[in-house]
Amino acid sequence: MQVWVGEYRASIYREGEVWTGVISLGRQPDGRRLRLKRRAATQRLLMRKLVQVADDLAKGVRAERNYTVQNAAEDLLKVLAGKGLADTTVQAYRTLIDLHLVRQLGQAPVRELSADHVEHWLFGRAEVLTTSTLQILHGLLKRALRRAQRHDKVARNVAELVDTPRGRSPRRSRSLTLPQAKALLRQALDGGDRLGPYVAVGLLTGLRTEELRALRWQQVDLDTSTVLVTRSARAGGDTKTPGSRRGLRLADLAVSALLAARTIQAADRLAVGAAYQDSGLVFARPDGTALTAAHVRDQFRLMTQAAGLGTSWCPRELRHTFVSLLSDTGVPTQKISDLLGHHDTTVTETVYRHQLQPVIENGAERMQDIFTSLLTASA
Structure with missing residues (x-):
């Protein structure tokens, strides 16, 4: 039986x-016939489905009726990976989508998703996510639906109609006190932890976590006690900013930590044999491959626990501690800014304001004295 549904003729x-x-829609570019097919238990239900199809077609939508938010998100991730986005970034996006989008909205067909659905979902996530993370997640949904819209899978992007709510306040970064820094450094140098050299160097130099994970032996000169920071574990291997490329003098304790790292790697090569992947990294897994941020975070918390500091600390707080210790001994803000790889003192003064002395008059550089005394002075 032939019937007209809107502007389209359908066979029932x-x-x-x-x-x-x-409903026949002509032919595809390769010559094959393009048809939309629907099934239903009764003729009346079938007509309702065909009317919906005709309405979608009138709006320029040719989506499969089961094309879901999860499908749209997966398609977006494939596109992002294909554009050369860093694997770590794509994985971070995937984790956010899996944990906070798919579980709540993933099975909803994009054609049935409403602005109310998105708003309700965002306000629910605002109870557990920070504002910045919520903005990233909302942005991913917008991009996924924008792509679906561009490919005629949905008539409009309802996520664009909703404002991102304010999320929970992020946990403020802290710095270790001098006694806590002593305890952690002792654990790093004498506790037998594989991550010990990493933690010691991070505490003693203020390097970013992504700079430490990407540090190679060719950047280190143990004879002159210097390190050149020229790369990071960011996309493309570049440092965060051009000003982040810098040279640093190493405290004696940092040199000792690097020698310990070299000893650990020599033992790894013997244990792994031909399977060892020598990437030239200073800090690596037992098989020579690069450390991940998650691996460093988990092992770091085990170390802080072993040092009697609990498990609430993050690796980036080694850098904050570095600032705090220098500031407490009168190192000028400009010098601290140079050591951190900041373009000027603005970031140093805003991000690390809670760790800087209000007035700094003594311009003497005392890094070596500070860090050497960590193990010689009483806790």
Whole structure:
């Protein structure tokens, strides 16, 4: 039976126990016929489905009726990975989508998603996510639906109609006190932890976590006690800013930590043998491959626990501690800014304001004295 549904002619026929309707849309570029098919238990239900199809077609939408938010998100991730985005970034996006989007909205067909659905979902996530993370997640949904819209899978991007709510306040970064720094440095140098040299160098130099994970032996000169910071574990291997490329003098304790790292790697090579992947990294896994941020975070918390500091600390707080210790001994803000790889003192004064002395008059550089005394002075 032939019927008109809006501007489209449809063929309706019975197939066993169900009714089938087919709308012909001509031919595809390769010559194959392009048809939309729907099935329903009754003829009346089938007509409702065909009317919906015709309405979508009038709006320029040719989406499969089961094309879901999860499908749209997966398609976006494939595109992002194909554009050369860093694997770590794509994985971070995937984790956010899996944990906070798919579980709540993933099974909803994009054509049935409403602004109310998105708003309700965002306000629910605002209870557990920070504002910045919420903005990233909302942005991913917008991009996924924008791509679906561009490919005629949905008529409008309802996520664009909703404002991102304010999330929970992020945990403020802290710095270790001098006694806590002593305890952690003792654990790093004498506790037998594989991550010990990493933690010691991070505490003694103020390097960013991504700079430490990407540090190679060719950047280190143990004879002159210097390190050149020229790369990081960011996309493309570049440092965060051009000003982040810098040279640093190493405290004696940092040199000792690097020698310990070299000893650990020599033992790894013997244990792993031909399977060892020598990437030239200073800090690596037992097989020579690069450390991940998650691995460093987990091992770092085990170390802080072993040092009697609990498990609430993050690796980036080694850098904050570095600032705090220098500031407490009168090192000028400009010098601290240079050591951190900041373009000027603005970031140093804003991000680390809570760790800087209000007035700094003594311009003497005392890094070596500070860090050497950590193990010689009483805790």
